[in-house]
Amino acid sequence: MSDFQILQTFIKDYNRLVCQEINEIPTLPSLSPNSEYQEFYTLLYEGVNAYKGRRNTENIMFGQLGLGLFALQQGNFIPIHIEQGSTSMVAETIEYFNRFVVAMQKTAEDIRILSEAVRKGDFTVTVGESQWEGNMLNLVEGINRLLAEINLMLSESYTNGVKLSQSADNLKQSTESLSSATTQQAAALDQTVASLEELSEQVQTNTEHTVRMSIIANEAKSAVEEGNVLVKHTVDAVTEINRATEEMHDALKIIDNIASQTNILSLNAAIEATRAGTAGRGFAVVAVEVRKLAARSAEAAKNIRNLSDIAYTKSDEALKISDRMIRGFKTINTKISETATIVGQVALASNEQMLGITQINRAVHELETVTESNSQIAEDTDCVAQEVSVLATQIVEDTSSKKFIS
Template sequence: MNRDMKLRLKFFIPIIIISLIVIIGTYFFISYQIKENIIKQSIVSATNTVKQYKTLRKYYNRNVIAKMKKNGDGKIKINFDHKNNSDTIPHPGSMIQDMGALIGEQKEGIKLKLYSDFPFSNRANIILDAFSTKAMETFRSGQIDKAITSVEIFEGKESVRVSIPYFMVAPGCVNCLNTGTDMPKNDWKIGDVRGALEVIVPIEAQLISAEALGMQIIGLFLIFLLLILGTIYVLFGNMILTPLKHLQVGLEEFFKFLNKKSENITPIKISKYDEIGRMSSIINQNIEKSKSIIEEEDHFLKEIQKMSEEVSNGYLYKRLDNKIDSQNLEKLRITFNEMLDNLQNNIAGSTNKILDVLVSFGKLDFTNTVRNDSGKIAVALDQVITLITDMLVENKSIGLTLQNSSQVLLTNVDTLNKNSNITAVSLEETAASLEEITGNIRGNTENIAKMASYANELTSSATSGQKLASDTTVAMDEINTQVSAINDAIGVIDQIAFQTNILSLNAAVEAATAGEAGKGFAVVAQEVRNLAARSAEAAKEIKELVENANTKADEGKSIADSMIHGYDDLNQNISKTLELIVDVKTASKEQLIGVEQINDSVNQLDHQTQENVSVTTIVQGIAKETDEIATLIVENADEKEFIGKENVQAKALKNKNIIATPAPIKVIDKAPEIKSTPVTPKDTLKKIPTKTPPT
């Protein structure tokens, strides 16, 4: 027996058992309910029938009995014994019993009974059964609002019995019962319970029919149940077992994928989107999501493996950029990235760069740097490279400087050696020249004495010229005084001419006012005006001449003042010349003494020059050793590769004169001959700058 059959049995056996229990329970429930419904319907029907009889009795009593009593002439009687008497109509109770008998004949088994615990004499022999007795006792106890019902065997048949009370409602009835001689009770009043009206409805046939109907319903229910179970059986296989089988296959494929036995997942086959289909769809979605997560995790693990390889290869700038849905793996990714960030910040983005730099260090190549990296070790290594480069540049620069200086030193030592030899030769020639200079100085001293005599004579002449210039200045001042007086007189003439012109104008106005008598006076006034104008013009011309003379006098005075100042300067120059002559005379004497001392110094200098030659030989050896040291420093620096190696220059020293190569001393084969030419006082005066006094 396969698993599908086991599942079907597990599913259908409880259903069959439950169905049988339900069928049996339903049978009894339906039978009970049908019986109860029949009883209830019978009770309701009997109750309605009783109420109908009661209503009919009431109607008969009001519309027949009452009218007969009111309008009758006594010929027709009302009595229970109406069947044997043609002049007697039935009493209301008798009418009810008669109608019940007739209805019982028409409707099989239904009976109508009217009874009382105080019956008429003709029904005194009727004995009430247990139900009737109970009904009357209930009504007598005052419980008259509810019908008395019972289901029991009556006359061999299961029947429904319903009893309701009937009351004394007509005064005639009350009077009849109270006045009758054969009545068991004579104190009746309206509203009293007279008796009970009972309907008996047999229900046995109905119960048999209901039982048959129940069996039919159960049979139909069994057939319907079998159809349903067969349909469920088929549908269960198609809708439950098949989807579950597909679900099982899909889950097995998924677990194979989880257990790494398969690389692909076959989704669960969905034939219908019912509950199992929706569940399978949800499982497919979760399988796809799980597959995506597993693949993502596998991809993440591969990324970590690749990242580990990158880190082991020295690349610390790589990062795990793809986010992971798994919280733990996402935390691992963030932690891994933070670790790489710390490594990159502390070391470098790539350790290969650092290794390359260190390898280049081993090869004495300091040009390689860790470029574009902010790692602390990378930055520190770049700083170390910078320091090493600066040291190498400094070493090479110092070496070049020392090399240049040593070369200059060698050159200077050679020059010094040569110059010392030349100086020794020159000193001998200098001594001979000094003898000639001594003779020339003595001749110059004699000529200076003559120049002093000529300067005294020139001072007397300059004093006389200065006196004449002063007299000229005084004369010019007097001329200026006279010219000023003439200017004042001309001003007076000019004012007189102006006033005369005004008077002539007034006279002309008066002559014009006099008419013919003033014509002659007008002519005279015109002539006076003309004379005034000529006088003004003459005064103007004289004023211009006087002003010109005044200007010339001022120029003469200025020239005279310049001459005076010129003579003053000439006297000062002559005095200075005399002083210079005295100084030159003194200097000549001192020069003579100095030349003699120079002779002694030259002899001493010659001795020191010989010593300098020996010193320069020693210094030349030291300079060669220094040059070799400088060359070794430069070669050692050139063996290393560093930035700026080709651009390193020798340092510029503060005292540039130290390394300046001196100009070689000109070798004088023969000292120039000093010619002693006597100098006259006239020639000496030509050399002294003097200011020429203005003429």
């Protein structure tokens, strides 16, 4: 094979090597000692050796890059060592890879510190953002925004816990006041019920008394009316007595006249008997007896007249008394009627009072029911207030145990 053919074959193999069709250039015969291509061949051969050295170095770097990517896939951030002065594309790629790994190491360490701080209740730690751009910056910013939201939530939780605690205390005080007021109201209602029961009994007694008074008033009215009738009958009888007394006076006047005439006749008879002498002696005796009889008749008439006058006077007084009795009975009857009317009105008012008291009793019983319900509600509310107070205290204590940006 000529020197030119050797050189030509070497150049072809070199191109195949560069194009990575082959890994090694086959061994070729040496050029003749005095070949005009010796120097060029030597240069080509040195270039091949240099290229092979660089290619081996790049292969090593590719291997390291693959190991680095595999470690990255496994979650480990391991930088790749490259020699100083390497300027190949692979070296530049490894440089970018190392920058990424270092940034990831820094971010991973920040996240580890963050997670450890959060585990201890410290939410003030953040992840560094300066080494990132693009999607990773958005991710880191998202983590920091999440921490900011957690800080805001913790701050609001603390504030709400304090407010809730204060509200729970206020609610507890209010429920205690409500419970005390409800207890006082229940006691007052008990006293009211007792008073209403006593008042109800009194009104019931008054109603019974007014009914009894009404009956008595009606009986008294009937008795007065009956007495009025009897008085009228008495007046009629006394009037008849007066009339009979007046007739007796008239009869006594006649008797007095008869006695006077008889006395005159007896005197005349005695005179005539005296004149007659012995023959008129018997007639004189009769005349004397007749005169005595006339005197006794006049005396009896006088006594009867005196008794009649007394009877007339008494009957007249009885008429006047009866008249006053009639007027008195009328007045009593009027007063009894008025009393009966008033008693009836009192009885009606007592019934209305009894009805009103019954309604008040019903309303008071309803108030007792409402009061008991309010008391139970107050107790339940107090229990809720205590639970809320405990919960608020726990929230405040739990939030206070954490470190956050308020």
